Amino acid sequence: MTTMPRIERPPLAVDDATVALLGQLQRESFDYFVTEANPANGLVRDKTAGAGWPASIAAVGMALTCYPIAVERGFMPRCDAIARTLATLRFFASCEQSESPTASGYKGFYYHFLDMDTGARARDSELSSIDTALLIAGVLAVVEYFTGADDDEREIRDLGDLLYRRVDWQWMRRRKRLLCHGWKPGKGFLRWHWEGYDEALILYVLALGSPTYPIERDSYDAWAASYEWKTVYDIDYLYAGPLFIHQMSHVWLDMRGIRDHPMRAHDLDYFENSRRATLVQQRYAIENPLGFPEYDALHWGISACDGPGPGTRKIGGVQRKFYDYIARGVPYGPDDGTLAPWAVAASLPFAPEIVLPTIRHYQTLDLHEERQCGFKPSFSTVFHHARGGCVRWVSPYHFGIDKGPAIIMADNYLHDFIWRLMRGSEYIRTGLQRAGFEGGWLEQQ
Numbered sequence: 501m502t503t504m505p506r507i508e509r510p511p512l513a514v515d516d517a518t519v520a521l522l523g524q525l526q527r528e529s530f531d532y533f534v535t536e537a538n539p540a541n542g543l544v545r546d547k548t549a550g551a552g553w554p555a556s557i558a559a560v561g562m563a564l565t566c567y568p569i570a571v572e573r574g575f576m577p578r579c580d581a582i583a584r585t586l587a588t589l590r591f592f593a594s595c596e597q598s599e600s601p602t603a604s605g606y607k608g609f610y611y612h613f614l615d616m617d618t619g620a621r622a623r624d625s626e627l628s629s630i631d632t633a634l635l636i637a638g639v640l641a642v643v644e645y646f647t648g649a650d651d652d653e654r655e656i657r658d659l660g661d662l663l664y665r666r667v668d669w670q671w672m673r674r675r676k677r678l679l680c681h682g683w684k685p686g687k688g689f690l691r692w693h694w695e696g697y698d699e700a701l702i703l704y705v706l707a708l709g710s711p712t713y714p715i716e717r718d719s720y721d722a723w724a725a726s727y728e729w730k731t732v733y734d735i736d737y738l739y740a741g742p743l744f745i746h747q748m749s750h751v752w753l754d755m756r757g758i759r760d761h762p763m764r765a766h767d768l769d770y771f772e773n774s775r776r777a778t779l780v781q782q783r784y785a786i787e788n789p790l791g792f793p794e795y796d797a798l799h800w801g802i803s804a805c806d807g808p809g810p811g812t813r814k815i816g817g818v819q820r821k822f823y824d825y826i827a828r829g830v831p832y833g834p835d836d837g838t839l840a841p842w843a844v845a846a847s848l849p850f851a852p853e854i855v856l857p858t859i860r861h862y863q864t865l866d867l868h869e870e871r872q873c874g875f876k877p878s879f880s881t882v883f884h885h886a887r888g889g890c891v892r893w894v895s896p897y898h899f900g901i902d903k904g905p906a907i908i909m910a911d912n913y914l915h916d917f918i919w920r921l922m923r924g925s926e927y928i929r930t931g932l933q934r935a936g937f938e939g940g941w942l943e944q945q
Contacts (some may be wrong), residue, residue: 793837
């Protein structure tokens with residue numbers, strides 16, 4: 501067994517200026533979930549691409565999680581948050597669940613993309629296990645928050661419980677008892693499965709905690725069996741290249757001080773592991789092995805994001821390959837010089853001493869955005885619109901699944917709010933315990 505020493509975090513005072521900065525970014529980012537939502541059914545557009553673009557069920561889960569934050573921080577009256585939450589839960593509870601290719605879902609799962617108005621399946625998308633999990637995580641967050649005795653808040657709790665209980669996690673378990681990525685009508689299950697360290701930690705915890713269709717511990721063990729432990733820049737950690745993998749499950753799960761078998765074997769926890777992954781990101785930018793302009797201690801954040809590709813261009817004598825929306829990662833790539841400031845913000849609880857200065861710096865950049873919407877979108881450090889010009893490429897879109905983690909993780913850092921709510925969920929506690937987690941808050945009543 502290898503014992504990994506903890507990387508000490510220097511103390512960092514949260515002063516009034518920091519609270520104001522993060523509060524402003526949260527408020528501006530939350531506008532996305534107001535302007536890009538259909539108040540009649542609660543669906544949230546995947547990205548700011550116009551009226552014809554579909555909803556993302558993962559973005560809906562983010563919106564649900566952000567409504568309690570909006571109430572607590574004064575961004576939205578409680579009555580408005582209740583109305584939006586009820587519209588969302590009522591839609592998902594009553595929408596068509598069948599094998600029809602135009603249904604909204606099947607077996608308690610939902611299609612990755614839905615029509616914003618009708619709620620029908622959109623873009624030939626898959627019945628998505630991970631996106632359903634992110635939706636259900638948001639559902640459980642509002643169940644834990646809206647605890648009032650009035651009819652509306654009771655209905656929120658009843659509908660939320662119904663939606664969670666309806667998901668047939670057992671049905672989605674396939675090869676080696678792993679959870680499958682998804683299913684398509686007329687074609688069946690996809691060939692990909694959730695295996696090895698990735699964003700599916702929240703998926704497995706929810707599937708394990710189900711009171712109706714729980715998976716067994718062997719599925720979780722099969723997922724973790726192919727973990728890769730690496731040493732990068734003298735930092736030992738459970739490896740995943742894109743930064744979002746080290747963040748997504750933490751949006752809802754407080755992993756501080758609780759450990760499963762793989763983490764106990766390495767004397768580590770997932771929170772500390774994400775801290776190390778964040779430090780690797782900054783170190784990679786400082787080392788800058790591919791020689792991108794601007795990469796340094798204040799220019800980092802390589803994750804899943806929009807990009808200037810696909811295409812190639814010779815820049816400064818170097819032939820560069822550019823990608824569109826893909827999962828970029830470090831230190832092994834892909835990396836085309838595109839940075840995602842939202843991904844930096846979503847690492848705030850893990851390493852505030854390097855994240856806060858970077859957020860402040862990113863806020864000073866003029867990225868020629870057509871629309872301000874909180875945390876800035878992805879931008880290229882090397883690709884410019886004109887070969888001889890100076891206007892760098894900036895994503896023309898904002899994405900719901902970018903806004904949510906930045907808002908929520910800032911609140912977890914400042915207030916421990918969503919983490920505190922989710923620690924109160926018996927379903928979350930049960931799922932973690934069935935996965936073998938012990939210690940920390942799990943030992944407290």
